[in-house]
Amino acid sequence: VQLVESGGGLVQVGDSLRLSCRMTGRSFNTCAFGWFRQTPGTERELVSSISWTGSTTWYEDSVKGRFSISRDNDKETVYLEMNDLKPEDAAVYYCAATFDYTMTNLKGAFDYWGQGTQVTVTS
Numbered sequence: 001v002q003l004v005e006s007g008g009g010l011v012q013v014g015d016s017l018r019l020s021c022r023m024t025g026r027s028f029n030t031c032a033f034g035w036f037r038q039t040p041g042t043e044r045e046l047v048s049s050i051s052w053t054g055s056t057t058w059y060e061d062s063v064k065g066r067f068s069i070s071r072d073n074d075k076e077t078v079y080l081e082m083n084d085l086k087p088e089d090a091a092v093y094y095c096a097a098t099f100d101y102t103m104t105n106l107k108g109a110f111d112y113w114g115q116g117t118q119v120t121v122t123s
Helices: none
Strands: 001-004 011-014 017-024 032-038 045-050 057-059 067-072 078-081 090-100 116-121
Touching: 001 032, 001 090, 017 032, 017 090, 017 116, 032 067, 032 078, 045 067, 045 078
Parallel strands: 011 116
Antiparallel strands: 001 017, 017 078, 032 045, 032 090, 045 057, 067 078, 090 116
16 A cells, blocks of 8 residues: 655645645455644544545644545545645645554544655644
């Protein structure tokens, strides 16, 4: 299984970004996904997850109303739309997948990880 993220970059406060994560190597339709983020010296935190059907989503409180997770099973890609970005959103964002759960917000449930994409937010 390979996960490849893209879409990170340098933006200003209040801007938007859309992260993408394409999965290859196993059936995309049978796994749930999560987007994590990590800053230096901190633990990786789960910010959003989506079920294998896309019908159920979960968001960490600080991103509710600003971030939106979605998936396109035909393109085998999961997205994280990030709006109204704040300096505290700056981090390396990682896509992760699990085949053991149809939906989860448990950090330890994810087995496969991408390499990460950097999001920098300047004021």
